[in-house]
Amino acid sequence: MTKPIWIKHAAQLVTLQHELAGPRIKEAMSHLAIIEDGSVWLEDGIIQAVGTTKELEETYTARSDEAEIVDATGHLVTPGLVDPHTHVAFGGSREREFEMRLEGATYMDIMNAGGGIHATTRMTRTATEDELVRQTTKRLDSFLAHGVTTVEGKSGYGLDLETELKQLRVMKRLQAEHPMDIVPTFMGAHAVPTEYKGREEEYVDLIINEMLPVVAKENLAKFNDVFCEVGVFTPEQSERILEAGKLHGLVPKIHADEIEPYQGAELAAKVGAVSAEHLLKASDEGIQAMAEQGVIACLLPATALYLRETAARGRVMIDAGVPVAISTDCNPGSSPTTSMPLVMNLACISMRLTPAESLCAATYNAACAIQMEDKVGSLEVGKQADIVLWSVQNYQELQYLFGVNHVQSVWKKGVKVVG
Numbered sequence: 001m002t003k004p005i006w007i008k009h010a011a012q013l014v015t016l017q018h019e020l021a022g023p024r025i026k027e028a029m030s031h032l033a034i035i036e037d038g039s040v041w042l043e044d045g046i047i048q049a050v051g052t053t054k055e056l057e058e059t060y061t062a063r064s065d066e067a068e069i070v071d072a073t074g075h076l077v078t079p080g081l082v083d084p085h086t087h088v089a090f091g092g093s094r095e096r097e098f099e100m101r102l103e104g105a106t107y108m109d110i111m112n113a114g115g116g117i118h119a120t121t122r123m124t125r126t127a128t129e130d131e132l133v134r135q136t137t138k139r140l141d142s143f144l145a146h147g148v149t150t151v152e153g154k155s156g157y158g159l160d161l162e163t164e165l166k167q168l169r170v171m172k173r174l175q176a177e178h179p180m181d182i183v184p185t186f187m188g189a190h191a192v193p194t195e196y197k198g199r200e201e202e203y204v205d206l207i208i209n210e211m212l213p214v215v216a217k218e219n220l221a222k223f224n225d226v227f228c229e230v231g232v233f234t235p236e237q238s239e240r241i242l243e244a245g246k247l248h249g250l251v252p253k254i255h256a257d258e259i260e261p262y263q264g265a266e267l268a269a270k271v272g273a274v275s276a277e278h279l280l281k282a283s284d285e286g287i288q289a290m291a292e293q294g295v296i297a298c299l300l301p302a303t304a305l306y307l308r309e310t311a312a313r314g315r316v317m318i319d320a321g322v323p324v325a326i327s328t329d330c331n332p333g334s335s336p337t338t339s340m341p342l343v344m345n346l347a348c349i350s351m352r353l354t355p356a357e358s359l360c361a362a363t364y365n366a367a368c369a370i371q372m373e374d375k376v377g378s379l380e381v382g383k384q385a386d387i388v389l390w391s392v393q394n395y396q397e398l399q400y401l402f403g404v405n406h407v408q409s410v411w412k413k414g415v416k417v418v419g
């Protein structure tokens with residue numbers, strides 16, 4: 001048995017408690033439910049009590065000898081961050097493309113020349129499962145070091161049955177072997193593999209008839225995601241794939257309106273997707289449809305920055321009543337980062353979220369985007385003891401001092417994993 005942990009005297013304990021269930025919209029995104037001189041008792045991997053230090057002392061002073069006491073005086077304490085959109089389990093690296101882009105090539109130029117997703121697909125196909133586990137472990141360690149305690153992870157660098165399953169099995173293995181919670185998404189529709197060029201419909205059939213049934217039967221994924229984009233999958237193909245996934249119990253997600261406006265946000269609302277991702281070019285009608293259906297906008301400002309694109313209209317979406325989450329989009333081409341704190345800063349700077357909204361988008365709403373809000377994303381009794389102690393005093397300072405890692409300590413299920 002590990003010792004109970006008693007964190008006391010936090011300058012700000014950001015709990016994100018709220019009486020309303022479901023993803024937060026509008027003003028509710030700013031409701032952080034902060035406790036000053038806050039305290040939390042962690043035991044058996046679970047949060048047992050949250051309140052002021054004075055309140056917890058009434059119950060727990062008698063047991064203080066058996067606990068490890070953490071004095072958080074002068075520090076911000078928050079839930080572990082949640083990253084609801086990553087491609088973390090991939091093979092290799094693509095630093096040469098970064099250079100090519102700066103020499104003038106576009107994302108689609110590189111993809112059409114056999115680079116981009118295709119290059120990572122080759123490297124992921126040739127890597128052994130053990131090699132992928134080793135490479136992914138390094139990235140997960142880096143996520144923890146940046147205060148992230150839960151990630152979603154997508155397949156989609158296999159684009160054949162065998163490698164898609166390999167990626168999903170790597171994530172399943174790491175869910176058991178690594179402290180990180182990894183929520184798996186099948187994304188066979190990440191690109192059309194080069195061997196199916198000109199036979200796109202056949203590849204869609206392969207996904208529907210051969211990949212989805214095996215992924216579902218082996219219980220390897222919770223979500224089914226599609227890259228709906230001009231030159232990748234059409235809205236019609238995307239809808240077929242997402243509807244087929246629903247028949248197998250996989251919840252739809254959709255990479256929508258990233259490079260060109262393509263009715264992706266509208267499609268997300270139509271198929272009942274839990275979230276739509278990117279949305280740089282989402283239409284006003286699409287935003288409205290998402291608000292009406294409660295589809296979470298999963299916005300990826302680091303990707304926009306890295307591709308030197310204008311970020312998604314986060315401010316407009318929140319004001320329209322769309323629940324917003326944010327994510328690194330950690331991937332080897334357009335966002336090779338594991339820093340959710342950087343993404344929180346960028347959400348403020350490039351999408352005009354307030355610091356409070358940005359923190360909600362990186363914790364509770366992010367948990368909702370991967371249907372994990374009953375376990376993570378806020379500090380409430382009965383939830384997992386996933387907690388970050390920061391070297392700053394308050395959440396405003398966390399968002400203000402940008403480009404710096406302010407993580408001091410991280411506990412995952414009540415066990416210290418950083419610091």
Ligand SMILES: [Zn+2]
Nearest residue numbers: 085087255329
């Ligand atoms: Zn993505």
